[in-house]
Amino acid sequence: MSPTPRRILIMTASYGSGHNRVAQTLAEEFRRAGALAQVVDHFRDLVHPEFDRVTRELYYSVLHRTPALWGLAYWMGDQLSVSSPLLMGLNRIGTRKLRRLILADPPDHVVSVHPTPVAALSVLKSRGVPIPAHTTVFTDFVAHTQWIYSHVDRYCVPAEEIAHDLTARGVPRSRVTVTGIPVAQDFSRPSEERAAARLALGLSPRLPALLLMDGSSGGFGRIEEATRILLQMEEPLQAVVVAGREEQLESRLRALAAGREARVKVFGYVDNVRQLMAAADFLVTKAGGLTLGEALAAELPVICFGSLPGQEARNERFAAMAGVALVASSPAQLQRVIGAALRDPVLLKNIRERIRLYRRPQAARQIVQMVLEGQAAARERAS
Secondary structure, X not given: OOOOOXXXXXXXXXXXXXXXXXXXXXXXXXXXXXXXXXXXXXXXXXXXXXXXXXXXXXXXXXXXXXXXXXXXXXXXXXXXXXXXXXXXXXXXXXXXXXXXXXXXXXXXXXXXXXXXXXXXXXXXXXXXXXXXEXXXXXXXXXXXXXXXXXXXXXXXXXXXXHHHHHHHOOXXXXXXXXXXXXXXXXXXXXXXXXXXXXXXHOOOOOOOEEEEEOOOOOOOOOHHHHHHHHHXXXXXXXXXXXXXXXXXXXXXHHHHHOOOOOOEEEEOOOOOHHHHHHHOOEEEEOOOHHHHHHHHHOOOOEEEOOOOOOHHHHHHHHHHXXXXXXXXXXXXXXXXXXXXXXXXXXXXXXXXXXXXXXXXXXXXXXXHHHHHHHHHHHHHHHO
């Protein structure tokens, strides 16, 4: 008789695309390993769909119009204790329905990829609710206070530096594992040859190629400014610009590149990021956690430009200090940094050597193996 498949509850939230994409990547890996994985959006499924819609619109509006305000809120959240009354109970929202979900159909393990369900699960456990073993997977290169709770059994973090930050904040090192940020399965396979990727994309095999990305949602970074810079530069180059789902941004970019399509190719939302990264010499992007994780997995040097305050600014700082990315804070500086990267192949070679110290393309598989092996050991002890 075959053993009963392990049941895994994966908790996420739709603030930015990174959390959901990591959740889906883990769900697919659990299913490949024979487990039953359920993905639950904390705000949509456990609070209310209208609350989810309104708060996401507010979040995106702040990022568009007053990003410094989000940076301040993110900084303040890092200064406040998770039990601070100044949080006004926001880190306990959704606990009633989460309790009902877990008690009605108990999973074998819970995996969280967003801080709010981490908080809600910890609150329930402190109240005596029987919570299954709980793993928290970081989706940024940051150890932020609002991710850190006493009732988490294991933290999976993207780099050793983040593990050190957690232990400095009182988390036992035995509860922290450096796994990397989970990226799609195609990043764990041998990469397509650059020449073949360029041929498939209609790019020249002789000119250096830049990839410009703004996240799958699009419109939050400075990709339009970066495209203008590339069109003004005299150096021989070619670029692929990915606008994501922002159709107005895509239209503006196509208008900018009109008549210069041999130099700049514009795409909207794409599902072949691995191929695009294989074709490129380096990536110009804002510093989203998952985007950096994908670039590391693809061994693609990064130029951070247009990173938003908050987690992206912290990701950018990490990447620069780790030596896996260059940073440009203005259009003029971006032009200088791109020029330097084009002129100095040793610079890109050195960055790639640093990337090899941090790339972890098997993160999803490692996390799934740890969770399922832990469950198997627990069943053996109970039998």
